[in-house]
Amino acid sequence: MNAYRRVSFVGIVLMFMGAGLMFWGAQALLQARALNSGGIRTQGTVVDIYENGIYRSPAVEFYTQSGEKITFRSDLEVNQDMFKYSIGDKVPVIYNPDNPAEAQIDAFWERNFLHLFLLLLGGIIALIGWLVRRNFLKKARNYES
Numbered sequence: 077m078n079a080y081r082r083v084s085f086v087g088i089v090l091m092f093m094g095a096g097l098m099f100w101g102a103q104a105l106l107q108a109r110a111l112n113s114g115g116i117r118t119q120g121t122v123v124d125i126y127e128n129g130i131y132r133s134p135a136v137e138f139y140t141q142s143g144e145k146i147t148f149r150s151d152l153e154v155n156q157d158m159f160k161y162s163i164g165d166k167v168p169v170i171y172n173p174d175n176p177a178e179a180q181i182d183a184f185w186e187r188n189f190l191h192l193f194l195l196l197l198g199g200i201i202a203l204i205g206w207l208v209r210r211n212f213l214k215k216a217r218n219y220e221s
Contacts, residue, residue, distance in 0.1 A: 080216035084111050087209025094202025101194030108187055109154060111172060116141060120169035122161045123147065132159040138169045140176045148179045 120138035131153035139145055161167070170187075171179035180186055 078216055078219050080212045080219055084209050084212035084216065087205045087207070087212065090205025090208060091202050092205075094198045094200070094205055097194050097198030097201060099198075101196075101198055102196060104191035108191060111170060111178070111180070112187075115170040116173050117168060117170050120159045120167050120179075120181070122163055122165045124169060125159075125161065125163060126153075128153055130156050132156050132161075134161040134165075134167070134181070136167055136169060136179075136181060138171070138179070140171070141173070144176060144177060144178070146171070146176045148177060150181055150186060152189055 118138050120136040122134045123137045124135035126133045126135060126149060132155075133150045134145060137145065137147045152213045159195045169179055170180035170182040199205075
């Protein structure tokens with residue numbers, strides 16, 4: 077076994093890493109779909125804005141159908157230049173009726189960023205792994221002949 081063939085196994089590792097990220101993204105997609113189909117939509121209010129360097133994320137307060145007050149922080153941190161929320165803003169919220177603390181702002185990027193990012197990144201890493209594997213196997217065949 078020559079060195080090119082040994083190095084080609086890096087491609088396999090990258091393909092497995094990419095597949096793992098895509099699996100994680102698929103799991104996040106399934107959770108998002110479950111929340112979409114069984115979730116309750118309501119109106120919330122931005123009550124605080126968390127700052128992490130140049131990134132911002134809103135804290136939202138809403139009331140469940142039973143009148144319970146819930147406050148949650150958005151998982152999506154956005155650059156301050158793209159941050160569009162202010163304290164007091166009304167925002168659409170979707171929450172799990174069985175666990176109201178499992179809530180999200182009902183907006184495209186808030187709800188879809190995680191699984192889209194993981195699926196795309198996993199696909200890119202898997203593709204790079206496949207290309208690395210193919211390239212080094214081709215070099216190994218050329219070297220052996």
